[in-house]
Amino acid sequence: MGRRKISNSRIREIADTRMRTLHSLACREVSAGDRERGRRYIHIARRIGMRTRTPMPREARYCKSCLSPMVPGVNCRIRLRHGRVGINCLDCGNIRRMPYIKEKGANDREVCD
């Protein structure tokens, strides 16, 4: 009796849901002041993404360098300038920029300073 076979799209669907849940938990922790736990949730979400080859949901923003979930007004600043979004992580100082017109797939083209 092996494992029941489920389709890849179903696996990604489940992974996507879990990643969203973990990200919102992470944001809650960061808002409550527990940044360490917030980072841990993001770490877990990323691992799920890697294992299932599922990209992080676009709305689930986190800092690529310190893995903090980004909560505007709490640990990150968002600036719109020259048709781009600049997201400044206040935990580690990392700045990411991306065009905000074509946001889809922007994760791959992000500029990290």
Ligand SMILES: [Zn+2]
């Ligand atoms: Zn950071």
